[in-house]
Amino acid sequence: MPKKVPDDPKACANCAFLEMGAKDDAGYCHRYPPKLIPEDGGASVSYPVVVPSDWCGEWSRKCQS
Numbered sequence: 001m002p003k004k005v006p007d008d009p010k011a012c013a014n015c016a017f018l019e020m021g022a023k024d025d026a027g028y029c030h031r032y033p034p035k036l037i038p039e040d041g042g043a044s045v046s047y048p049v050v051v052p053s054d055w056c057g058e059w060s061r062k063c064q065s
Helices: none
Strands: 018-020 027-029 035-039 042-046
Touching: none
Parallel strands: none
Antiparallel strands: 018 027, 035 042
């Protein structure tokens, strides 16, 4: 069964910056470069994790191909 696209046209599911993860229930916002995340004994980098129904003020329309 296909995933339901959120009703809000400006939701992350409809944004050009969304890169979905392997499980299709969450993805990564690629609007800005990854952020440094301090961890015990080091650090890592990651894009913000979002779900398809999230939204923000940086939304951009996906290109239709």
